[in-house]
Structure formats: C-alpha cells, structure tokens
Amino acid sequence: MADPLKQERSDPPLPPAPKAGGIAARARAAAGPDYLDGLNLEQIEAVESLDGPVLVLAGAGTGKTRVLTTRIAHLLAAGRARPGDILAVTFTNKAAREMKERVGTMVGKAVEGMPWLGTFHSIGVKILRRHAELVGLKSDFTILDTDDQIRLMKQVIEAADIDEKRWPARVLAAIIDNWKNRGLSPADVPAGDAMSFADGRGKSLYAAYQERLKTLNAADFGDLLLENLRLFRAHADVLARYQERFRYMLVDEYQDTNVAQYLWLRLLAQGSKNLCVVGDDDQSIYGWRGAEVDNILRFEKDFPGAKVIRLERNYRSTGHILAAASHLIAHNEGRLGKTLRTEGEAGEKVTVTGAWDSEEEARAIGEEIEALARKGHKLSEIAILVRASFQMREFEDRFVTLGLPYRVIGGPRFYERAEIRDALAYFRCVCSVSDDLAFERIVNVPKRGLGDVALQTLHDYGRTNRVSLMEAARVLTTTEELKTKPRGALRDLVAAFDRWRGQLDQLPHTELAEIVLDESGYTAMWQNDRSADAAGRLENLKELVRSMEAFENLRGFLEHIALVMDVESGGATDAVNLMTLHAAKGLEFDALFLPGWEEGLFPHQRSLDEQGRAGLEEERRLAHVGLTRARRRARIYFSSNRRIHGLWSSNVPSRFLDELPEAHVEVREAAGGFAEPRSRFDAGSFSSRYDTPGWQRAQTRRGGGAEGAAGRFVRKPVTIEGEVVAKTGHGSSAFARGERVFHVKFGYGEVSEIDGNKLTVQFDKAGEKRVVASFVERA
DNA sequence: TGATGCTGCGTTTTT
DNA sequence: CGCAGCATCA
Secondary structure (H helix, E strand, C coil): CCCCCHHHHHCCCCCCCCCCCCHHHHHHHCCCCHHHCCCCHHHHHHHHCCCCCEEEEECCCCCHHHHHHHHHHHHHHCCCCCHHHEEEEECCHHHHHHHHHHHHHHHHHHCCCCCCEEEHHHHHHHHHHHCHHHHCCCCCCEECCHHHHHHHHHHHHHHCCCCCCCCCHHHHHHHHHHHHHCCCCHHHCCHHHHCCCCCCCHHHHHHHHHHHHHHCCEECHHHHHHHHHHHHHHCHHHHHHHHHHCCEEEECCHHHCCHHHHHHHHHHHCCCCCEEEEECHHHCCCHHHCCCHHHHHCHHHHCCCCEEEEECECCCCCHHHHHHHHHHHCCCCCCCCCCCECCCCCCCCEEEEEEEEHHHHHHHHHHHHHHHHHCCCCHHHEEEEECCHHHHHHHHHHHHHHCCCEEECCCCCHHHCHHHHHHHHHHHHHHCCCCHHHHHHHCCCCCCCCCHHHHHHHHHHHHHHCCCHHHHHHHHCCCCCCCHHHHHHHHHHHHHHHHHHHHCCCCCHHHHHHHHHHHCCHHHHHHCCCCCCHHHHHHHHHHHHHHHHHCCCHHHHHHHHHHCCCCCCCCCCCCEEEEEHHHHCCCCEEEEEECCCECEECCEHHHHHHHHHHHHHHHHHHHHHHHCCEEEEEEEEEEEEEEECCEEEECCECHHHHCCCHHHEEEEECCCCCCCHHHHCCCHHHHHHHHCHHHHHHHHHCCCCCCCCCCCCCCCCEEECCEEEECCCCCHHHCCCCCEEEECCCEEEEEEEEECCEEEEEECCCEEEEEEHHHEEEC
C-alpha cells in the first residue's frame, strides 16, 4: 500500500464553508435544527463549541451521550466535517455501538457508518495494520488474548531460567501491562520499577517478551496503543497525515484514560486542536487498572485555552437520591467540583437498613423486590449492586428459593470459556499457518498422543529453522525424529489443516467452522465427556458458529472476536439485575438495592491498605456511581455479620453512611437487629471506630434477637442523631383495616391494606403510600 | 494420561 | 469455606 490514507480520500467533497455569523446563530434564526430540540443551554454550548479544546464535565445522568452524539450530528449537518474526518473514541465496544446507533438515527443514512468511531483499541489496530511494517510487524499480525499472553510469558520466564513458581507469569504479565498502560517501552522503564520482578530482571524479561511477540508477528492489547505511540513518534510523516485527517476529535469517559491513551490523543490533537473530551472525575473508578484521574484534572493545563463546560442538570434521579449522592461525593478532595441539580420531584428518601447478617440482608431485599413486583414494577428495572462478586451468591441462593427470575450482569465472559478459545484457536490456525500460540493450544486437544516430548521437538525444530510450528510439524512427519505414533497424529493434523485451508474460499465460513470442529474430533471430545457441563459447552460451540453468521468470512470474524470479547446480551426477559458496582457504570434503574455497606467491604479494606486516601476516594466515587444509577428508589443495606473466607466477622457500618445527608435519608432496620460487639465479640482495638455517628446511630437501634426468625420487624424506636423518626410498633397485628394512623413523614391517614408488616395507607395529604407497620402509630 | 489430594488464596475488569 | 491450580501417584 503506497499510501494507505489515499483510498479514503474518495469521500465526497466538503460542502461550501458556512458563512460568517456562525452555524449556531443561523441555526437558531431558523428555529434551530431539530436535533438541538430539548437540549439545555449548557448542552447546546457543548454541542456547538466546535473549535479548540473543550472539556465537558458531565455529571451522572446529565445527558453526556446525548451531547456527544448530537455534537457529531452537528459537525456533519453543519458541513464542518465528513464522517471520515471525525475521530470518536470510547472505551467499550458497547459504548461505541450505542454511539454509532444514535448518530445513525440522528443523521440518517447520510452517514454510512463512521470509519473512525470505535474503541481506543479498535482504532489503534486499524492504524497499526496499515503501517505495521514500520514497527516490525506484518499487517496480518495476530492479537493475543490474556490467555495467550500468559502462556507466552511463561515461555519467556522459563527461557530466562527463572523459577516460574516463585515468579509467576501472570504477575509479570500484570506488571508489563501496567508499564504499557503508562506508555513505557522496555527502554523507558525506570530503574526503580524494573526492580520489581525476579530480582530486577523485569525489564529484560519485558524486552525478551516484546521480541518474542515480534517473531510471532503478534501484539497484545497493550501494544495496540503502545505501538501506535512508537509509530507516531518515529514517523512524523505518518503522524502528520492522521493529524490532518482527524479534524475533529471526541473522547468519551475521559476520566478513564490511561497515560498511553492520553499521550496518543495529545499527539493527534496537535494538528487541528479540536479535541473535545467528555467525562466526570467523580466517576473515575478504574484507577487500579491504569486510569489516571489526573488526565481530566489536568486537561486545562495540557490543552491551553480549553473551554470547560459543566453539565450539572440531572435528568435521571429524584431529588433525595441526587442530594444523597452529591453530599457523599463532596467528601472527596481533589475534584473539579460540580453541583448536580434536578428539577424533578424529591421522591422517596434514600433508605438505610441494617440487617443482622448477609442472609437476612438478602431475605429483606428479596421481600422488597417481591413487594415492588406485586405493585407492578418490572423486574428488569430493579438492580442489586454489590461491591464484590462473592456477595452475589447469597442473592442467587435466595432468588432461586423464591423463584424470582434474575440475571447476573458481568460474570464470566463467553469468549473466555475454554471451549470457545479452543474453537477459535482451530480457526486461527486455518486462517494463519504461523499462529504458533493457537497451534500450540489445540495440537493435542482432543488428545492425539502428542505429549511434552513431541511438542518440545516441534519447538526446537521451529526455533532453529525459524519456521512456524505448523511448518515444523509438516517437516517432522517426514523424518525419523518422532516416534511413529505422534508422527502419524501430526501428519493427520497437518493434512486436515491443509484441507480446511483449501476450503476456506470454497465453503461458507459457518459451514467450514462446523467441518473443522467435527473433523478435528473436537465436538466428539465433548460429546464423549460425561461431566455435567459438557452439554453446556456443546451448546456454546453451536452459539459460536451461529454468531459467525453476521460476518462475511472467517478472517473478519476473528478480527472482531479479538477486539470484542463481549457478546450481545439477549436480555429480553424480565429479570432482576445482579451485578458489581463497577459493572453498573453507565446503566440506570428505577429501583436500586445497595447491600454490603460495611467498613472493610465498602470501602474495601484492601483498597484502603494499598492506596490509602486515594483508595478511599476511589471507593467513595464508586459509592457515588452506585447511588446515581437509581432513578426513583435507592435502598442501602449493611449487615452486622458476614462470613468472609469461611470465618464470621462482625462489621461496623460503612463510613459512607455517615456521609449521607440526614435530611434525605430514612434509617430503617430489618429483622433481627444488630450485632453487639462489646458483649458478643471482643471489640478490642476497634473501639475507637465506634465513635462514629453511624455507629452511635446503630447503637440506638441495637437490640432484638439474633437469627430474626419469628419476630420480624420488632424494634426499638428508630432515631437519627437523637431525633425520633419512628416509634415502636406492636407488630403487624397491631393495625386493622380502616384504622386511623400517624406517620412522621406523611402525617395522618387511614389503613387500607395490610400485608404482613407492611401497610398501605391512604394519607390525607400525601396520598396512598406503603409503609412499614412499625413506622406508624395509632392516631 | 488421568485421577486424586494438597496448598494457597480470596476486590473491582475492558480491550 | 470453596475453589483453582498444581504435584504426585497409579
């Protein structure tokens, strides 16, 4: 390819430049283009500030995606740019997909997809494939997944004669990943860092690993960006062409960018300078995997003359929820600062409920969900967000018992399953004879009698003769080096691959895929497997082949898979959503349950130990992200007792609870009451912790028996900082239909329905409400 | 090569 | 406590 960029230059010519007076002015004069309808002033400003660097600080639920997509539509509609002139980067494929769709609906088929809208990685690959030879790769280089990466790392460590037991490959992989996130090539690794692995050999192992990647014609995820940096730095002409091409640049979730991504953007933005980044420093929750909040905090310094636009009007949550979230996050230092506001109703207060243990916590949440469901809430509009995935188990158990449909979001990924990776390895070998890692993976799967000895012989031959393993296998079937049995097996395998490769252009790729899986004996391997999950694996393989239909050929499919490790969720069923707080970012639900707000779990002890104040602040941002997922209801829980690693531990309510504003929070209590550390357990050195308001608050409500079986919701008066907010009830039987009652918040009313411990009351002023019996008293 | 038992570890995860 | 990964033995 003489000039890889040339072919794209066949875009239609730009329409004449708009006349002075500005697009915005003209647009408004003509009542404005309808894509601006319904945007608020700040949003419109963010859409129309096209020139120079722009930082859009978009708080949760302030219409961030809408601004981004409208801005793109505006660039196109106003004739500022052609689709190919715009670089729009996201982090996840999901975000890219959504943006593409939404731009599509706004601009219609005028945009035949935007070639440069995608994830950092997919755009990185696209650029890299065009100039691969300049960084020592061939344009058809393979992209390694984490699994390949670690296996390769193992080889490198063993080759360096280092004890892999003491210095595990996955640890080195993590370290190298980290360096790559920071934009560091082997030569750039600072001396201090290099000491961190195998007595200071980390740096040279990194270099060796990179060398192996080059001989394999492969790149790992980190390389996709790092090699771009190398390319741009070493070849000013190439960089200049992209700077010229990307006349407008947009970045989503800027607070999640790592150093390498920041450097990449900075190089590209030196051209047009029209870089618009959108993000929220209060939602930065990925510091532990290389994200630098600093990137967003420093934006104005990095890009002089940057315009900063704050989106502070929240369209998602009710007043109480928003106030709670804002008050909480205000405890962080080192933030750019935003004040979220809403013009919607105050809604229900955020509730905080204490439970005796995690089982009771799950039971209470299960009951509340059932109650919501009875009231006609859609289950898919309800979510439970946990800090750590082990918390999910309790809920799953409970929901199974209740027969309540649920789905886990996040979980183990489809493409990470062993059977899928095996199948993909077969396909990779068909497409590329030189994909050694793939070949290695499946050479003896299913078992073909090829053991360590045969594999070692292959490796040795391949290395000394500088040929791929497949080629080595081909040669070694004609020599005496291997025993007859493995030799025959290899001959069959190589012949099979030759045959399949010959069919690559003859047969539809889905058909070929089935043939490969059948003839290789892979399908049969699982059919003969009597273990419980074999059937599921076969089903997954079918699903894999089915998902290939959407692609033109095997190669296109593999490229997609390498970059897109997630699979479209079919989630059409109505089910409660269960996920981690991290997985919830970007989502929203009507009703939200937030269990496990205890010191040690949330904020997580490890975060505190390892990152100190920065760790605490990230945990707090996580709490903020959690709360702001809720549209109408947010219910927080904590358990006094929880079993962690098989041991029971009693816990103190999270400090985050103390950081919630009283006026927007209602404190409740589930069955069973509270741990009593001083008598039941030895509080010991923890006693200083009990000085917190949260603890004192808890103390006032302490009491009630353990295990909470029979006497549910029997309680002492509930107080917040001395103020009585609920009176002791006499249990569910205390009220009768038609009885007049009084509630501190809703005033006087009449009981119309009794459902166990919950009453439906027609309040004189507040209308119909469902309340817990113990929160009302006889009028 | 497969099965069994032992040790160690246990937050969050995209590409 | 429960699981994954590894080592050892048959």
